[in-house]
Amino acid sequence: MAREEAEDTREDMVIDGVEEGHKPNYEVPDGFNSDYLMIYYGKFFPYAEMHKWMSYGNDGKHPGCDQSYFGRREFSFTLENDIYVRFQSFNDVADLENAIKKKCPFKIDIGPVYSVDPAKRNAYAQSGGNVFRPVERELVFDIDISDYDDVRFCCKGADVCSECWPLMTVAIKIIDTALREDFGFNHILWVYSGRRGVHCWVCDGKARRLDDGQRAAIVNYLHVHKGNEHSIKKVTLVGQTFHPFIGRSAEVVKEFFEEKFVSSQNLFSDEDRYEKILEMIPDESITSELRGKWQDKKRSRDDINVVRWGQLKHLLQSGKQKMLGVRRCVEEIMFTFTYPRLDLEVSKHMNHLLKAPFCIHPKTGRVCVPIDPKHCEDFDPSSAPTLSRLLEELNMGALGNGGEEVLENTSLGKSLRYFRSSFLHPLLKSCKEDIENAYAAKVQQSSNSLSW
């Protein structure tokens, strides 16, 4: 938690910066602290939308609605003093709003929907059996830029810049397309994690009801990195052709790698870096030929990275190379550097928690806003709304006198509009249909008894 920064800025915070005889001072220093956060939760956090989303249509009047649905969802709070409170549950939106305002959590995580109210799990545990268990959970993905540290040279760890952030863009494009085209999911929400990565929530009914085995199958389908930290080449692609999914992903990877990444990361400009790439090539004669070529340091007008990658490709893919394994090295290198690296465990298990959208990241003060996958290359994490910016906007009177659409005018407005119109509304529409269809089918269904 960013406690130190927070202490420093607390004194200077201005909410109503109008003093007699002075120009109004709307500026709010950057940072993150519980006072800022209190205001954010008071004025900005979209409770109604979050509740609508997490209810999946079950807050309606239709007899097929499961009124207990929202109340069986686990929320967990990380409080200011790093106290972690799990298994919170709420009856309705007012309940949720009151709890968040009262406890002012630095972080809100969302868990699964359980078979029974998670807050009462201990009472059920005494009745024995497997009463308390997760029954629904969005299929989630967590992609973190720090997992790419062995292949990016601009930043390390939690840092991210405009040179390496596009790795996240590639990940969104590849995963999002596969989820829609291959798996047929429609209700997918991508969210900036507030600092160094992205989260993905797949919310279709059939995604929420996947069991752990099915989740693992999807994750394995999407996952191609098999190497350990000691092997430099992390991807092996064999087979006469690519599986259609790999083939499609290879096009995205290739475009990004060749047009941006090879230059932006200077992959071939110094020996340490290109040696790592040469190590991925299983044919000595090729690597020594390339080393020979690259000894010559004479300047050229063209980007040396592009030139050398071209030479490498040419040698590996020339007609002389009969071995598929050698030709495939080209794709394997590109995949190793830029194919999405997923946090597998988060996706494989129903009961993994994931940070809620619209939280504020305590280290950066940035709001975890949705990212539109259709325009993900336009997303710039350094321009994501910050807590202090929102407070300034509040001071400037952007919220007016309150009322429904007030957030429209703040820097959160665009994110909220996207969330409502592109994600929430279509989702709720299909939830309504699902509930009605399921109800009709249930009414019709005759009971099937199983005998021994």
Add this chain to the structure above:
Amino acid sequence: MEIVGSRRKSLLPPAGNAAPTIPLYRSAPELEVRLEDFELYAVHRLRVLKGISDALSRGKKPNEMENVVKELLKVHMSHPEASQVMNKDIISHFVLRLVYCREEELRKWFLSMETTLFRYRFLLETSEAQIALMAEFDLPYKTITNAEYENVKDKLNKVARSMNSSADTIYYKVITNFLSSLLSSSFILLRKVQVPFEKVPDLVARREVFIMKGYAYVPRNQVLSLLVTHYRSNLSKALVLTNRKWTSMIREQEKDRLTPIVEALSTSYLGPDYSQPKDFGEISLRDIDQIARSSFPLCMRYLFEKLKEDHHLKHGGRMQLGLFLKGVGLKLDDALAFWKSEFSKKVGAERFDKEYAYGIRHNYGKEGKRTDYTPYSCQKIISSTPGVGDHHGCPYRHLREENLRAALNNMGVANRALEDVMDKVRNKHYQLACTLTFEAVHGASCDQGINHPNQYYSDSKTILESRNNSKGT
């Protein structure tokens, strides 16, 4: 299922012109079953399942398994009346559900063996029967039209070619089941089946299918893996239900009739049938002392010596040793003479005839229910609970350490070999301890291990006779 005294009635219609197919055991049949058949059919099916279990543990390959299953079915599941074959199949399955529903371990074993049985039976069917069976599953799978097929043909070919390559591919981990032999050619089949992808987790995980908009395009032959998964999950749920009915109802209702049979079946020995001596013919009373020293397992040798010492054995010991002797080929008359010669030294000949002879005839199926009782398996002997004055049970489990060491010394097991045996005993691997003893005594290896005292005996005889033969020539 209705169990009746001795009438027999077939309520199933004759098979008609449909190809013989595999029942899916959806619900217990409305059949009347004779009590004897109830037990007999179950034992026969157990032999099939045990045969599968043995073949799997010996690492049989898929194509070999097909033959194993075919042979097991032919030997154990046939019936003199063709119309009864299906009934026997169904009845035996449901009886074993009762037997194997009652504990997690039993359920797991049964589930796994029945699923394997189903898989290979399916493969043994003609393709018409396979299609009929797939339809019977009534799964949400649909066959795609030729037009649809044309649309995705390129993609399907790509998937096939992406797998059809050298061994270390990331897509295609070598499949250890039967599918591997079918995969390469199966994509040429025109008929494809479209399946919601959630039903094919393994194929998806390995990228071995083409998936589009949530549907996997699975070649017909691969659909078998789906059927097997489905069959398995249905059976798994059914076993849990059966267990509930058993504990809440059947056990009590049937406590005089089915319950004892069911309970006996679950501990019953599943290996070869030793109730009839097969390989070595009969043994005579004259040789019995010598044979006991050379070829009896410790549990029987110990009982034999105690009998000679005390001229008496309590009931458990008489059963364990008596049935074993029957299994090794001691005829009823000889058995009576043998037991009488010992017992009369203590209780007198008259009392033997009055109190003990009945039990021996009973073991040979000559009294009472006239059932031919089966010699005890290691499993049964190990799980017995001998009381004070009893000498039956498994010596590796039930004897005190110093007595066990003395008994083993007596058999000629000493030093390193003895410590190896004791090591197994300490780890509760009693059958392995017995196997090591066998190997030490015979100076020969015993690869399949000891599962039954009569198997110990027959393995011993095989080794000794081959030695005698080679000496003779």
